[in-house]
Amino acid sequence: MPKLKIIRDPIHKDIKLNEEEISIVDTPEVQRLRNIKQTGLTCLVYPSANHSRFEHSIGTMHVAGEIAKNLENIDTELTKIVALLHDIGHSPFSHTLEVEGYSHEEFTREKIKKMDFTNYSPKEILEVYSSKGIEGSLIHGDVDADRMDYLVRDSHHTGVAYGTIDIPRLIRSIVIIEDSNKLGISEKGRNTVESLLTARYQMYPTVYMHPASRISETMIKNATLDAIHDKIFKLEDLSEMDDIDLISTLRNSEGTPKEIIKRIDKRKLFKNITTLRYSDLSPKERWTLINLSESSKHRLETEISEFYETRIFLDIPKPPKMVEHRITVLMDDKKYRLDEISPLAESLKNAYKKSWSMMIYLESETFNKMPELLKDGNKFLFKFIENTPIKNPILDVLNEHGTVQGVTKLSNLVKKSANDPEFHLELQKLIFCGLVTKKIEPVRGTFRYDYKSIYTES
Template sequence: MSGDKIIRDPIYYDIHIKDSEMSLIDTLEFQRLRNIKQTGLTYMVYPSATHTRFEHSIGAMHIAGEVSKGLKGVDCDLIRIAALLHDIGHPPFSHSLEIRGYNHEYYTRKIVKKMDIENYSPREVIDVLQYKGPEGSLIGGDIDIDRIDYLLRDSYHTGVAYGSIDYNRLIKCIVLFEDNKPKLGILEKGVVAAESLLIARYQMYSSVYMHPTSRISETMLKNAVIYGIEEGLFEVRDLSKMDDIDLISILRDSEGESNKLIKMLDRRKLFKNVLVVRYNELSPYEKWILINLGEEEIRRIEEELSEKFNTTVFLDIPPYPKISEHRITVLAGERRYRLDEISPLAKNLKWAYMKSWDVRLYSPPDRYKELREKIDSTKLKEILLQFRDRCMESPILDILRREDRIRGRGKLLSIVKERGLSESEFLNELQKLIFSGLIREEVVKVRGIYRYDYSALEG
């Protein structure tokens, strides 16, 4: 390590950088990340949240190296490089602008494919980024290095008293085991440290990532960019080469709706929240429809409401919370458990996540008082009915309605695969159905092991 360069970091203090890694950091593609904010427009609420994807990527590389030191069969250098490059395809303002089919993972692979990486081929790095091999499990597992760094870093830069993780203890308890393929888990003695990760993420989710003002600001920015694309200012793929400064400059110099919205953001003249529909106020069918709506369908709903009230209205449907940490495998001797099987905290936090999710409707500030008295959830729910037939298609739900109850996730997966769903599609749809309340997942203890049973619920 004596010949390494050192980057000073507020979270980990000294981060050692090898020459091979420095050559990647110094590329134009990676330097672009200096001007892409990690948490989008969160700085509209927390002024110091101006940290970027640049330092997060370096921090993720550091955590990857620390974790891999204790894992046999893991190429430490390869996982550090993959972690360093894992966000290189992000659009300006990070996840705020994953719109019109933009997928940062796709553009990351596209950029990495053209990079000159010392000692490794681009294909080897891309395989890790696609979660292949033991190194891939560190990037995309139930507990991954990306999440550890962004929680610590976002907490530090927002200044909130959340996001505290006993990460030194946690990374020492991470182990690699075989379960058809290499998979990450934790030792039983690391359960409390894993719970600290759960608590940190829940608190950051509810108080920072889902803050009402951040959501309004990002909805306005997202629509300004959509208008910009429709006005011919740029194409979706151009976002992979732009940073925050490029994008804002183009929108400020434009005319039309995109310019109006960005000027409002510049003056912090934000849209107002005229309607909140909370998780418990929606039926399972309504929740299922909402989380399955595509961008064009959301646009149709906005246009219908905008025409009715003669003003611009934006509908904000956040992604449903994917709470994969609750599935962390805990190794206790010869037995394996899911974290939420043995941790009451993990089990209860799962439901707390769901119930903190809501749908919001925004209007221009000068129409706020008027529309707040006119708009209620009834009109929105009536509009949703027109999408019911298309959105209600679900192979898993069809199977459970026919079978009444299926004992064991493996059995349900095997039946679903016969219907043409892959394992990843199965897990994604299963999560959405559980979130919506259309199916029930029950944990049953059978001869010392846990089994997951599934049944359909009436909507």
């Protein structure tokens, strides 16, 4: 009789683990996740948000297994192991410290290569982890086990009421799309996916982008960057550290890193002097800001800080990812993207845009002494931004050809594969900033996406 262990989970209740899963849970790579907070420094706003990447990983493993059991020709056990390991490359405080090119996916791959498994090789696990096929889509796809777990778990631990999703019904609605080797949902699951979209949108400003969380996470990010630049530790060391290691190292350092972590310890946070909302910025200004490199942003912060003789941090979040909107829905034996048939999904994309904002933070001691900043806060930043032209191959193609019909044609003109994730990321950023428009055109019972540039460099 195989040995089983039952973990009691507040979200999924009893989660059963077999011998190999237990042995993987007990590895240092997974145990390290016990001391990495799932939601960064959100606990400074929601005191009970102390849940970890460890419990999220076990929850993701459980959900991935439940989905896999309902699908044909899926290796359920392999899928569960990959789901269990999907976050082992995270730095302390999770996504907060993905700085200077740090990629938790790359460090996850490197860790898996060095691990020993009973029934699978590291190569087999990595093939699924990196796959865009069915097993990989279960863990990091349009609607995946990762997202299903963290929304409900984060809602539970923060105490907000926005993350409620009918996970069992959503699991039952997931199907394999014939001839595409991808996952989609049946028509009966459409409303459940829409509830997931709504929950995620509501959690976005309430939890993930809460102003106090953003300030504290910007502070610890800058403390960490200063520590790396001061050679206190290396960027790659973050893949072995947990929250406790990092906090201890910063507390025992000297200079700026130590000062900032002391402020966080005492909750003596920087103050927000101005908020630049999506509608306050031109498309070019949005593009310039979201494409600032870490070094350029640091140089800009230094210039502004020296000019005003106080320390200033810029908080420029990445554009929100909205991958759930593109999941395939099967209706009347036809395939549609969710945002083609769901007015709610389409409207939420615009709502996400409008909820994006960047913030400028100032040391609390000088907050009340800076009337010149507060008086015209939404303009002073751009005195320091160089007026450089936008150089982008997608924009160049669209400016040359006018409206381009279909993403495949556009990718060919840009000389990129239609499946290239970097091409799609760049295109989505252009659309997000308002430099490119995307129009959905019905064509013979399906839909085509037409793209047009609305920006030319004068």
